[in-house]
Amino acid sequence: MTLTTTPEWRELATLAEAQRHIHLRERFAADPQRFSRHAIRHGGFLLDYSKQRLDDAVVAALHALWHAAAVPAWIARMRAGEAINHTEGRAVRHVDLRAAQPPAEVAAVLGRMQAFCARIHDGSWRGASGKPIREVVNIGIGGSDLGPRMATRALAAHAHPGLRVRFVSNIDGADLATVLADCDPAQTLFIVVSKTFTTQETLHNARSARAWLTAALGENAVSRHFVAVSTNLEATAAFGIAAENVFEFWDWVGGRFSLWSAVGLALALAIGMDNFRALLAGGAAMDTHFFDAPVHTNLPATLALLEVWNTNFLGAHSRALLPYSQSLAELPRYIQQLEMESNGKQVDRAGKRVDHATAPIVWGEAGTNGQHAFYQLLHQGGRLVPCEFIAVLRPDFDPGGHHDALLANCLAQSEALMRGRTADEAPASTSAALAPYQVFDGNQPSTTLLLPRLDPHTLGQLIALYEHKVFALGVLWNLNAFDQWGVEYGKVLARRLLPMLSGEAPASGLDSSTAGLLAACLAARR
Structure with missing residues (x-):
């Protein structure tokens, strides 16, 4: 039996269909306690997932799926040093480093x-x-x-x-x-x-x-x-x-x-090495949390299950990672590799093609720069793009009032994506002709992760949080998250082409496109 044929998976599919047309602003209007029930606090972190398109029944079904996929048993196997990277015959022991x-x-x-x-x-x-x-x-x-x-x-x-x-x-x-x-x-x-x-x-x-x-x-x-x-x-x-x-x-x-x-x-x-050891300690603290916390208060587990919900049941193809911290400007690129190289696969642990979607495309930019680049599409592009906001409560750099403006933009964007704006809510001065352009559908799901500060310990927690999310998703999707054969194949082809480009070997055995492009490169040299 594959996971997609289990009662837990079928229950989630039924819930997704039944709730497909419920708008997030309806959910908040009907439940004044929604934030308190769909937020997790741990180690100074606050994860708010109340702006996701779900309710208590969906959360319970996701938790049931976690156990149906035997994720806790896989965690125990990793901790025991088993060779869970089975295609390369290796244990996965990066947690030992910290x-x-x-x-x-x-x-x-x-x-x-x-x-x-x-x-x-x-x-x-x-x-x-x-x-x-x-x-x-x-x-x-x-x-x-x-x-x-x-x-x-x-x-x-x-x-x-x-x-x-x-x-x-x-x-x-x-x-x-x-x-x-x-x-x-x-x-x-x-x-x-x-x-x-x-x-x-x-x-x-x-x-x-x-x-x-x-x-x-x-x-x-x-x-x-x-x-x-x-x-x-x-x-x-x-x-x-x-x-x-x-x-x-x-x-x-x-x-x-x-x-x-x-x-x-x-x-x-x-x-400095003292700060590097503090980074390690932060990672170790998140390890303990992931290993020991029950699924309903487990930060990496929650992020992983939200990804499954959005990808497999709501049909999202990408996720925007939006750190409202210029210091974290490189984080989207780092998470791209961590997630897309780990779980960007369609072959399961038994060597068979999966029958479900796997890793979404991860992309993003530091706020507020992203607001002036691609948020227009998020608000009015008509695509489902779950967003992940990350903000730091106490900054290291603030020449004067910058951080309040940064946080205000972060909170405002997640609210706008959730609420949208109806024609009746358009500015009073808006003409009838312009009114349609002022409408925002909203109902875009998002999470917001607030960090107490950005120091070595907290950064260590954050990195380990995403590492464990990736591992959990590999288990849930029945993938080996620790190999990358697709990357290796491209390297093999590059090694074959390099001597052709340098003139050390004749061009042969190529498709017409590659041969034509290679000829253009060689002609430019001449």
Whole structure:
């Protein structure tokens, strides 16, 4: 029996059909206590999902589905270290990276990171010319870039003085060139992050950075200006990085769940190791909540079940992630990878095609910028787009009155999406001809997550919240959330095309479109 044939799934389908035409403003009018019954508070977080298109019966049915899918048993399997990433034969143990008492190998790497950060911060680590490090450039891609990049920007208020941390990921030479343009080779440290030390984009950028450095300081400078996060000691040694300057992580750490490991070295340098450990502690606190809280008060469980409701029963194809915090401007990109690479799949754990929708498209932008870009479609575009608002109650940066205006916009947008506006509610000065343009259907579902502040501990909670949501959704949709074979296939094709583009191999075996595009690229070179 698949989950879609269970009584719990059928009950949700029946409820969705019966409630399809109930407007959210009707729900609020009929239930003055709606907010108090559809909000969860934990660890300083407030999750308000009262603006979702649901009622108590739907919530109860979603909770029943959680147990029908045996999510608690899967949680226990993950905690026990079983190889639940079955297609790669690996355990999923990223929670061990942030445990209060981590495994010995994790503790050892954290200790090495602490010692290294201290040497950079106190100036005892010197470049080849004897100068202290003032620039750190992280070279990675995907999980080796998005997490540290997002968190470094989010925690800019906690940045170590006198040290600038930058990120390069794209194989497009403009990414690296624009970063190096205002770096001093004598005071720049590169962190090359690649588990296998074979990632095409990362190694191409690393070699170009190496050439830039050695042109200025000579070959002997490499060991003082490059460190690596990798498991391939042979390849890092061939590059010129000493073994003591290679920080390991393990095959039970998936790339998009690796921020907590040595992959976060650039972040640790940016904010200091004490703050990095506070981030880990925040993640561990959310782990405890997810593992122990019952489903009706469980934050990750609630977000996962809302996704199932909107995707599988209301027919939503995308979700807008809208952080009303410029510090969290990189969060939508990070969550895109976390969710879409994890659950953007149509083959279940038994190798069969699923008979239901899976991960929606995740997109978004920091408010209020997004309001002047795409909110018009949210309000009047006629598409169902569930929205997820995130706001911080106490800001790190507020030159004067900015934060009140920011929060006012956040709350107003979720209210407007919920309520809409009828023709009778249009401004009195509106002419009959313009009245139709002033109408907003409303009934757009949203959640709002309020954070007490944006510090390392809270950010750790937030990241772990989404990680556990992704895992729970993988179980609910019967997917392996921890592999990414679709990504690998594109890399295989790119490796085949590269020698054709460079002229080292003839173009052959291509479809007419790829062959035509390749010919145009080669013609432009000539």
